[in-house]
Amino acid sequence: MSKSLLIISRQAPWAGPSAREALDIALAGGAFDLPLGLLFLDDGVFQLLAQQQPTALQQKDLTANLQALPLFGVESLYASSRSLSERGLSEQPLALPVEQLDDSQLTLLIDRYDQVITL
Template identity: 70%
Template structure:
């Protein structure tokens, strides 16, 4: 049986290659039917924010990759409620309805549920 993988994305979409690399790993794992989940933590929750304009920074939009996650069998998406609140993001305004919001105590339980964890 394939081991499950949780990718913890902690990078803002415009702060460097970390956010894109995290999504590339997730999409590759999904293409191989690896049980995979994504946890958006710290500045990583900014990837879920609406109204981003990556072209202004001459960056590619990660939104299309995020929208494609379900096509690759990646249905377990999580976001830290504390990270959202610290960055002034309204959970109701996120680009993705299917993101499960987690309290700080719930984070450890989600991390323990997966066999492998990668943080970028």
């Protein structure tokens, strides 16, 4: 049986390659039916904003990658409610439906997975 994998994405989509790498790992794992979850934490929650304009920063848009996650079987999507709140995103429409978790729920989530990757 495959080990489960939790990917924690902590970087804003325009802060370097980490956000794209986290999504690429999730999409690849989903393509191979690996049981995985994706957690948006800290500045990683900025990836969930619906109306991004990355061309102004000469970056690529991650929206298509995000929208492809459910198509690849990646449906366990989570976000830190504290991270969203601290960045003023609690009331913003998000690009994907995510389960918002408080700090104690995040600890339980991380404990449920066999392996954890933080990018």
